[in-house]
Amino acid sequence: MIFEETPLKNSYVISLQSFSDNRGWFTRTFCKKDFEKIGHSEEWVQLNHSFTVTKGAIRGMHFQYPPHSEIKMVRCISGGVLDVIVDIRKGSPTFLQHFSIELSAINKKMLYIPKGFAHGFQTLSDNCELIYHHTMYYEKNSEGALRYDEPLLSIKWPLEPTDISERDLNHQYLTRSFEGIDLILS
Numbered sequence: 001m002i003f004e005e006t007p008l009k010n011s012y013v014i015s016l017q018s019f020s021d022n023r024g025w026f027t028r029t030f031c032k033k034d035f036e037k038i039g040h041s042e043e044w045v046q047l048n049h050s051f052t053v054t055k056g057a058i059r060g061m062h063f064q065y066p067p068h069s070e071i072k073m074v075r076c077i078s079g080g081v082l083d084v085i086v087d088i089r090k091g092s093p094t095f096l097q098h099f100s101i102e103l104s105a106i107n108k109k110m111l112y113i114p115k116g117f118a119h120g121f122q123t124l125s126d127n128c129e130l131i132y133h134h135t136m137y138y139e140k141n142s143e144g145a146l147r148y149d150e151p152l153l154s155i156k157w158p159l160e161p162t163d164i165s166e167r168d169l170n171h172q173y174l175t176r177s178f179e180g181i182d183l184i185l186s
């Protein structure tokens with residue numbers, strides 16, 4: 001596994017190393033020892049899997065408020081997505097900056113998303129499947145979100161949005177008073 005820190009401190013693009021032969025390939029997607037090198041010691045307590053039918057669909061930008069802030073790791077196992085994270089850590093030098101990367105079944109890249117980030121993606125093909133690892137249990141009442149079209153973020157989605165959930169269309173725009181997530185409370 002190769003870990004490359006993104007410009008947003010503590011978030012990583014992880015490239016997997018595949019062993020190929022005539023049968024196909026084999027790759028490791030998690031190793032406690034390797035992840036300890038980037039300071040990861042928490043347990044994954046939930047694994048989730050989503051399927052999105054339509055190319056151009058957007059899901060996001062989601063996070064959980066403290067004390068349920070979580071580390072997330074995402075991998076696309078069918079199709080491809082533009083995956084986007086936004087730094088909403090209070091006091092962070094990269095506060096409200098975002099990073100995006102294509103994750104696909106072909107490139108097998110994973111994104112490691114620390115606490116205090118919002119996450120979302122747009123599908124670049126039909127029939128996209130994503131696998132998520134989470135260090136916190138899903139807490140409906142702690143869900144938070146930014147809008148995918150938030151002007152303070154200026155995320156450039158590559159495709160015209162084709163499908164967005166009612167919930168995601170109803171998130172509020174940020175106000176200038178938004179100071180971010182205080183991770184001391186996590």
Ligand SMILES: Cc1cn([C@H]2C[C@H](O)[C@@H](COP(=O)(O)OP(=O)(O)O[C@H]3O[C@@H](C)C(=O)[C@@H](O)[C@H]3O)O2)c(=O)[nH]c1=O
Nearest residue numbers: 048050059060061062063072119120121132138165167
């Ligand atoms: C996220 C989640 C949802 N649910 C339920 C709530 C709801 O009835 C149904 C669908 O939920 P949502 O509409 O929030 O699904 P979705 O919009 O796909 O939410 C996901 O979006 C991406 C961007 C993420 O980063 C994920 O962590 C997650 O928030 O599944 C769970 O039971 N457990 C979970 O962990």
